[in-house]
Amino acid sequence: MTNSEKDVIAAIATPHGRGAISCIRLSGAGSVETAKKVTEGFDGKSHALMVNCKFSSKVRDKIMAVAFLGNKSYTGEESVELYFHGGKYLTEQALLCILDAGARMAEAGEFTRRAFMNGKIDLTQAEGIGDLIDADSMLALDSAYEQSEGKTRKTIDEIYNQTVTAAAKAEVSIDYPEEDVQEQTNEETVKDIDDALENIRKELKGYNGGRIKREGLRVVLTGKTNAGKSTLFNTLLGEDRAIVSDEEGTTRDAVEEKMIYRGCAFVLVDTAGLRETDSKAEKMGIERSIREAKEADVVIRVVRKKEQISGKTVDENTVIVLNSCKSFISEEQNGSNGIIVLNAKTGEGAEKLKEKLYEISKFKTQSGGSVNNARQYAALKVAEESLERAKIAVNTLTADCVCADLREALDSLGSVTGKNPSDSVIDEIFSKFCVGK
Numbered sequence: 001m002t003n004s005e006k007d008v009i010a011a012i013a014t015p016h017g018r019g020a021i022s023c024i025r026l027s028g029a030g031s032v033e034t035a036k037k038v039t040e041g042f043d044g045k046s047h048a049l050m051v052n053c054k055f056s057s058k059v060r061d062k063i064m065a066v067a068f069l070g071n072k073s074y075t076g077e078e079s080v081e082l083y084f085h086g087g088k089y090l091t092e093q094a095l096l097c098i099l100d101a102g103a104r105m106a107e108a109g110e111f112t113r114r115a116f117m118n119g120k121i122d123l124t125q126a127e128g129i130g131d132l133i134d135a136d137s138m139l140a141l142d143s144a145y146e147q148s149e150g151k152t153r154k155t156i157d158e159i160y161n162q163t164v165t166a167a168a169k170a171e172v173s174i175d176y177p178e179e180d181v182q183e184q185t186n187e188e189t190v191k192d193i194d195d196a197l198e199n200i201r202k203e204l205k206g207y208n209g210g211r212i213k214r215e216g217l218r219v220v221l222t223g224k225t226n227a228g229k230s231t232l233f234n235t236l237l238g239e240d241r242a243i244v245s246d247e248e249g250t251t252r253d254a255v256e257e258k259m260i261y262r263g264c265a266f267v268l269v270d271t272a273g274l275r276e277t278d279s280k281a282e283k284m285g286i287e288r289s290i291r292e293a294k295e296a297d298v299v300i301r302v303v304r305k306k307e308q309i310s311g312k313t314v315d316e317n318t319v320i321v322l323n324s325c326k327s328f329i330s331e332e333q334n335g336s337n338g339i340i341v342l343n344a345k346t347g348e349g350a351e352k353l354k355e356k357l358y359e360i361s362k363f364k365t366q367s368g369g370s371v372n373n374a375r376q377y378a379a380l381k382v383a384e385e386s387l388e389r390a391k392i393a394v395n396t397l398t399a400d401c402v403c404a405d406l407r408e409a410l411d412s413l414g415s416v417t418g419k420n421p422s423d424s425v426i427d428e429i430f431s432k433f434c435v436g437k
């Protein structure tokens, strides 16, 4: 542990601004002593206490103080929380006095980083806590809570242990190279590798569902110019977000905004309309539209004339919106075959489209695994490749080669939970947190 990791750190843990209450958090051995220097009557025990706070002759408040002793705190080390009346100036002055009393200003995410360093949580739980703070839908909240409570950690640990078992069997082959022992251990090693691979593949398959729960379903509106994409985008959002006009090629760049419907998040993306054009900027916008459509979870193709849909296949990731063409299909047929008739301007029929998107989101997230971010996914992919190599090596190469591949798989799996994290990975994860978390 470096000296800076032993410092008493302090930060304002609540949003900066006017509010009923604000909280300053201190962590590290000596937090209680530091807090005692700026309070009168704080006994440093682990119960809430109303005390006078006399930071200086001018900075005063009646506050609540709580100490967390031993490893019972969030960070796993001695900590104190001080709750003030939520004035911006008061809280800032109080923090300056606490820093004068010997604490150091915490860096972004340093409290959670200490919780990780002190073994209270693993990296996936830290990410889950970050996701809890960022969650903007019920689905995202549910998934973040499970991750913060260790669901992903448990899954990865299980795969890690299966790989350790495989490695132990492979080691037996090194120690006892007799043919009959080898044959049996090779068989067992392959079985253990297969078990680990099966679980990894299950998680990789569920990643998309997990990602959608966390980030929302990416829904891209495409279609010809003047089809009414921006009008529909605004109607779905319930706000005048994108520019609408009868001039073709109004939207040049992709515009995205979140919509929450029935507890699910949808990232709606309005795009430039498709048409032949000589304008360089418009062409770039159209290329962007095509790219966005490729990366979408669902594409909404907005058309104004029923002829524009004939002959085109509709897959489960496409919804065709017939904008202001009411006479084309009956009310009963509306919504079937992935075709929805609505009026983007008045909003008539828009609810049906939202329901359709909700159904798609439910379907795509039902098999969501516990791995839900790109870092975890990439590490599992590497582990999968290493295990596949190890499996081939069991019957074709020496036991040393098998062990080397299995060690690579273990390194990768371990990096997900933080058994052997690199400094850059840790910095990347914790820098996304706010100061005070």
Ligand SMILES: Nc1nc2c(ncn2[C@@H]2O[C@H](COP(=O)(O)OP(=O)(O)OP(=O)(O)O)[C@@H](O)[C@H]2O)c(=O)[nH]1
Binding pocket: 223, 224, 225, 226, 227, 228, 229, 230, 231, 232, 243, 244, 245, 246, 247, 248, 249, 250, 251, 252, 271, 272, 273, 274, 323, 324, 342, 343, 344, 345, 346
């Ligand atoms: N009457 C009626 N007019 C609509 C409807 N939807 C769009 N419009 C009009 O059609 C014109 C084009 O609408 P936009 O939403 O800008 O079309 P867009 O598809 O975004 O067009 P680009 O950005 O150029 O690709 C505007 O004048 C809208 O007011 C509708 O449902 N009914």
Ligand SMILES: [Mg+2]
Binding pocket: 229, 230, 231, 243, 244, 250, 251, 270, 271, 272, 273
């Ligand atoms: Mg537009």
